[in-house]
Amino acid sequence: MAMMRLSILMVLILLAVPGAVRVAHAAPSADLWPDWQAHDDASTEQIDHGAWQAVLDRYLVTKEPGVTAFDYAGAKKDGYDAISGYVTAMTKVAVSGLSRDQQFAYWVNLYNALTVRVVLDHYPVASIRDIDISPGLFSSGPWGKKLITVEGRTLSLDDIEHRILRPIWQDPRIHYAVNCASVGCPALAAKAYNAATLNDQLNQAAAGFINHPRAVQRNKDGGFVLSQLYDWYRDDFGKSDADFIAHLKRFAGPKLTEALGDTDELDIAGYQYDWRLNDTRP
Incomplete structure (x- = not known):
């Protein structure tokens, strides 16, 4: 019975800790x-x-x-x-x-x-x-x-x-x-x-x-806000920062190319992802 109470307590703690819940959504x-x-x-x-x-x-x-x-x-x-x-x-x-x-x-x-x-x-x-x-x-x-x-x-x-x-x-x-x-x-x-x-x-x-803002955009302070996709699967897009930037530049249009500049590392201000259904109707 004590072990059961402990297990329940652990579950409640995990549910209360944002980081623990995020682990459940980590990319395989x-x-x-x-x-x-x-x-x-x-x-x-x-x-x-x-x-x-x-x-x-x-x-x-x-x-x-x-x-x-x-x-x-x-x-x-x-x-x-x-x-x-x-x-x-x-x-x-x-x-x-x-x-x-x-x-x-x-x-x-x-x-x-x-x-x-x-x-x-x-x-x-x-x-x-x-x-x-x-x-x-x-x-x-x-x-x-x-x-x-x-x-x-x-x-x-x-x-x-x-x-x-x-x-x-x-x-x-x-x-x-x-x-x-x-x-x-x-x-x-x-x-x-x-x-x-x-x-x-x-x-x-x-x-x-x-080339769409939901993937890469620059905030008012000059930092880059990236799609969470690039956080979940970071290594798939290049082992180093330079490799990742090269991946972006490979497909970047003129506007994004200019924003990325000649740097080999990005000032990442955060990540974003909109989980709303891609529905044609509200």
Whole structure:
């Protein structure tokens, strides 16, 4: 009984300490599941993502350069079957037999469609973090929930991003491609990812986010306020400050390039992230 009281007390303390709660929302590390490295670069098979493109054409709205919103209410009303049908079709693909570029497009499109379907399953919600279906006492959001089965293995959104995409490709532009259904995250792309145009699409996604104030902006004191994305996944964007700045400059437009200047370190004033749902409607 004393041990039970102590455990309850520890839980209450953790809930009362902001830092402890933040640990629960810390980004997972890239932890490769080796089985998913299987691929066939001699394969000429091409996966048709036309069904997902049709959804994007109908329900995605471009609000400004680098910013899109999704009509969840409209999709909930008459688009759910199309989205769910696309996800189901993708789970039947023998992904291990595809080329690397086909696999990348497959996983990113599946991740984004699955995220939209999860939101629709619980819509209306103010934020994706309100969908508390992940296992674990301090977990929030849907990312840890096993949602689909591909080639006999059950997968969550976290599995796709952190066990497959990040460790296999080791490309920081992944963070600009996968969408978390929030105002603060990189835009859900208006075009389904395609193996033939992959590099250009990833560059466009990176530039669209990096040049928007929600990614990088300078405050009145001259310090930089960055997206929390660059805090959660700092090492993915470069091991050193100089590497990180070089990453930003690679995609920066004239205005941001001028703001970054010639420095090899940034005066970071803080981080920001808007978890409100990227909905077309208030």
